[in-house]
Amino acid sequence: xxxxxxxxxYLVIGTGKKITLECSQTMGHDKMYWYQQDPGMELHLxxxxxxxxxxxxxxxxxxxxxxxxxxxxxxxxxESARPSHTSQYLCASSEGGTANEQFxxxxxxxxxx
Amino acid sequence: xxxxxxxxxxxxxxxxENATMNxxxxxxxxxxxxxxxxxxxxxxxxxxxxxxxxxxxxxxxxVTLDTSKKSSSLLITASRAADTASYFCATDGGxxxxxxxxxxxxxxxxx
Numbered sequence: 672x673x674x675x676x677x678x679x680x681y682l683v684i685g686t687g688k689k690i691t692l693e694c695s696q697t698m699g700h701d702k703m704y705w706y707q708q709d710p711g712m713e714l715h716l717x718x719x720x721x722x723x724x725x726x727x728x729x730x731x732x733x734x735x736x737x738x739x740x741x742x743x744x745x746x747x748x749x750e751s752a753r754p755s756h757t758s759q760y761l762c763a764s765s766e767g768g769t770a771n772e773q774f775x776x777x778x779x780x781x782x783x784x
Numbered sequence: 785x786x787x788x789x790x791x792x793x794x795x796x797x798x799x800x801e802n803a804t805m806n807x808x809x810x811x812x813x814x815x816x817x818x819x820x821x822x823x824x825x826x827x828x829x830x831x832x833x834x835x836x837x838x839x840x841x842x843x844x845x846x847v848t849l850d851t852s853k854k855s856s857s858l859l860i861t862a863s864r865a866a867d868t869a870s871y872f873c874a875t876d877g878g879x880x881x882x883x884x885x886x887x888x889x890x891x892x893x894x895x
Binding site for chain 1: 814815817819824825826827828829832870872874876882883884885886887888890
C-alpha cells in the first residue's frame with residue numbers, strides 16, 4: 672500500500688468556486704505529479720515537480736496551478752472552477768532515481784456543476 | 785510524443801484463462817512499466833522492464849519487450865475475477881523525462 676494520500680476523495684461544487692486538491696506523501700520522494708483522467712480514458716500529465724520550489728507544466732494544458740513548499744505536500748488549485756474541469760485528478764510520487772516507478776494516491780473525483 | 789498504445793482496448797475472458805495485452809510506442813525508451821487500475825482508484829505499479837531486458841516475470845505476470853518493434857506485451861496467466869481492472873503501459877524516456885501512459889486495456893474476468 673502506497674503512502675500517498677489525496678483529499679477530498681469526492682468533491683461536487685458550483686461554477687466559479689476556488690478549490691484546492693490536497694496531496695501528501697510520506698515516502699520522502701523528490702518527484703511528484705498531477706494527472707487528469709476522464710472515465711475509461713488515458714492519464715494526462717498536467718503538473719510535476721522535481722523537488723521543493725520546483726514546478727513544471729505537463730503535456731496537457733491546465734488552468735490549475737500547483738506549489739511545492741514542502742517535500743511531502745503538492746497541492747493543486749483551481750481559482751475558478753468550470754464544468755469543463757469535471758474529471759478525476761490523480762496525484763503520484765517517485766524517487767529521484769532513474770527507474771521512475773510511480774506511486775499513486777486514490778484520486779479525487781471532481782464534479783463542477 | 786512517445787505515448788504507448790494498448791491493444792486490445794477491452795478483453796473479456798473466463799477465470800483460469802490467460803490474458804495478453806500489447807503495448808506499442810513511438811520513440812526510444814529507458815524502461816517500460818505496466819500499471820493496474822481498479823475502477824475509480826489510483827494506479828498500482830506492476831512491473832518494470834528495462835530497455836536492455838527482453839522478458840521479466842513476477843508471479844503470474846510475464847512481460848516481454850521488443851525494442852526493435854517498439855512493443856511490449858503483458859501476459860497474466862491463470863486469471864482470476866480479482867484481476868478485473870484496466871491495465872496501462874507507461875514509457876520512460878530516461879533522464880529528466882516523465883512517464884507517458886497509454887490508453888489502457890480494460891480486462892474483465894468472469895467467474
